[in-house]
Amino acid sequence: MDFYSQITRNKRMTYVLFLIFFILIGFLAYIVSFVIDWYFGAGFIFFYSIFGVLTIIFAIASYYSSDKIVTSISKAKEAPVAKFKQLHNIVEELCVASGLPKPKIFVMDDTAINAFATGRNPEHAVVCVTMGCLTRLNRAQLQGVIAHELSHIKSYDVRTMTIATVLVGITVLLSDMIFRTFFYGSLGGSNSRDSGGLFFAMLGISIILAILTPIIAKMITFTISRKREFSADAAAVQLTRNPEGLATALEVIEKDTEKLEAANKATAHLYISNPLRGQKLLMKSLFSTHPPLKERIQKIRGH
Amino acid sequence: MIDLLIIGVVVLVIIIVLLWIITTYNAFVQIEKQVQNSWAQIDVQLKRQADLIPNLVETVKGYAKFEKKVLTDVTKARTAIMSAKTPAQAAKGENMLSGALKSIFAVAESYPKLQASENFKSLQEELSSTANKVAFARQFYNDMVMKWNTLILQFPSNVLANMFGKNKEKESFEASASERKNTKVDFSDLS
Numbered sequence: 398m399d400f401y402s403q404i405t406r407n408k409r410m411t412y413v414l415f416l417i418f419f420i421l422i423g424f425l426a427y428i429v430s431f432v433i434d435w436y437f438g439a440g441f442i443f444f445y446s447i448f449g450v451l452t453i454i455f456a457i458a459s460y461y462s463s464d465k466i467v468t469s470i471s472k473a474k475e476a477p478v479a480k481f482k483q484l485h486n487i488v489e490e491l492c493v494a495s496g497l498p499k500p501k502i503f504v505m506d507d508t509a510i511n512a513f514a515t516g517r518n519p520e521h522a523v524v525c526v527t528m529g530c531l532t533r534l535n536r537a538q539l540q541g542v543i544a545h546e547l548s549h550i551k552s553y554d555v556r557t558m559t560i561a562t563v564l565v566g567i568t569v570l571l572s573d574m575i576f577r578t579f580f581y582g583s584l585g586g587s588n589s590r591d592s593g594g595l596f597f598a599m600l601g602i603s604i605i606l607a608i609l610t611p612i613i614a615k616m617i618t619f620t621i622s623r624k625r626e627f628s629a630d631a632a633a634v635q636l637t638r639n640p641e642g643l644a645t646a647l648e649v650i651e652k653d654t655e656k657l658e659a660a661n662k663a664t665a666h667l668y669i670s671n672p673l674r675g676q677k678l679l680m681k682s683l684f685s686t687h688p689p690l691k692e693r694i695q696k697i698r699g700h
Numbered sequence: 701m702i703d704l705l706i707i708g709v710v711v712l713v714i715i716i717v718l719l720w721i722i723t724t725y726n727a728f729v730q731i732e733k734q735v736q737n738s739w740a741q742i743d744v745q746l747k748r749q750a751d752l753i754p755n756l757v758e759t760v761k762g763y764a765k766f767e768k769k770v771l772t773d774v775t776k777a778r779t780a781i782m783s784a785k786t787p788a789q790a791a792k793g794e795n796m797l798s799g800a801l802k803s804i805f806a807v808a809e810s811y812p813k814l815q816a817s818e819n820f821k822s823l824q825e826e827l828s829s830t831a832n833k834v835a836f837a838r839q840f841y842n843d844m845v846m847k848w849n850t851l852i853l854q855f856p857s858n859v860l861a862n863m864f865g866k867n868k869e870k871e872s873f874e875a876s877a878s879e880r881k882n883t884k885v886d887f888s889d890l891s
Contacts, residue, residue, distance in 0.1 A: 482822065482825065483825055483829075486825065486826075487829075489833065490829060490832045490836055493741065493745065493833045493836040493837050493840060494836035494837075494839055494840055495840070496734070496738070496844075
């Protein structure tokens, strides 16, 4: 499949996944209102709405300062032009190829090979690479990596993932409401109009949903993240017209066993290769932010 | 009651069609601008590349054994690019430049001191980078042209394109036959 149709396909998948997300939340909200109706009045909803609003405010704030937050977490420093001329040149070249404005360029003092991009839109974007990238990749490979990062910026992936995170937060909130309602409700005795079989059936379903939906929500977010990674790979090749650059860079990364010290679960999804891949993760593939490197390399080479 | 419903539906359809017309027309304007800007960008990168030449000549002159011809060739190419009035002239100048640069770097190989000098190394990187930028500027222009041609030919935007008179396909940048024959300077092994 050529890279133009790969990009379209991945974008379409992202919209489908978001649709599933919204349906899930809608379903949950319905259950919640059903449950609230059994036990409490409107005051309960008011309390949780405050939390919902706070979550959204927090998400928006972090979205707007995502460039500053992420670079300070990762201990990255801005790369001066004099010392990092080739890096600046490569970024400028790819900005000409993509029509993007030139982002801020940061460097992480780490020998592992990795890179990330962040920022809410191309005008406020940051690209960061490790020293390992600069010393261990050749020019064509570095070009491929930077092209991948710029593609994330061009597709507004940071915005997509922020929205996904907020949606996860909302589903967790709603599930929590269900849980607590039943917990306090069963303690205080219900004033429900009709008890019996239906009530216990609904009770059972609500509890199962309350446990499952946050997990499903997280899985959807991770799937979106993986699709976006494939999309960025395809767009990178479209920019450089040189699949081998990125493919061989990923091969070098695959062989690299060094751990990226500054990475953690919160920032893992931003990097070009999963910095947590050495660690033991439950149900690795479904909960991974990145697709397996072998699969990415195959897709880049068009197999 | 039914009348009201029908009127409502008709109004809704009209609004949707109007919105589509507006967004499609704006897409025509935006993409046409992108095509024009990216065309100008090619020229900008070419001039930048030519700008590096005096520096190169100065650095290399010290290593006296360079034939004068090689250095004057490259300066002539620079003049050709800077004074070009049409894209075709600029492309011709760029061709001269590629050929002359190749000669310079071929001769430089027999001067290890020159090759090791920091000045020369950073100049090589700069020349390689600007050559890449010229190539990418052309690539971006071609991408924009493809975007435009696709928009005005695909249904249903082609209907509007014909209506507004924005239905002329644009030409992508193709190397002329003689340009293709000339060998391009390959900088990848110098990085």
